Amino acid sequence: MSNDNVLGATADAQQQFLDNKANIFLFDLKNEAAEHGFKHGESWHLQIATDDEVVRLKRLHYPVITMKLKPNALLGVYQQVKSRIKQYVDKSENELSETDLIRDGKHHIAAYPLRAFRK
Secondary structure: OOHHHHHHHHHHHHHHHHHHHHHHHHHHHHHHHHHOOOOOOOOEEEEEEOHHHHHHHHHHEOOOEEEEOOHHHHHHHHHHHHHHOOOOOOHHHHOOOHHHHHHHOOOEEEEEEOOOEOO
16 A cells, blocks of 8 residues: 555544534534524524633523644634534634644533523
8 A cells, every 4th residue: 555545544534523423413513503593693602612611601591512623623624614504714713723732732622502501
């Protein structure tokens, strides 16, 4: 087997991993939306977060859906989820790199409804 085939298989495996993680996250979003009575037009706010930010989000919002990923997978899953729920990925999000995520301690993709605040 040539190096090209090994690299291609690795890239395919990585893409499959990202697709699977995005599908799991989207499945959780759909279930939580149904369980909590989302109305037509309501949506999730997505962000890339640190451990401390996730704790803060859980204090302020309900429900909060999170998935912890390594930085090399986090951006791909985040962008894929945003795209599939038809949300715009802004310029600053497109410019993020794995190095930025590591430096800032970002390990989670987090989603919460904009309408529901905890009291």
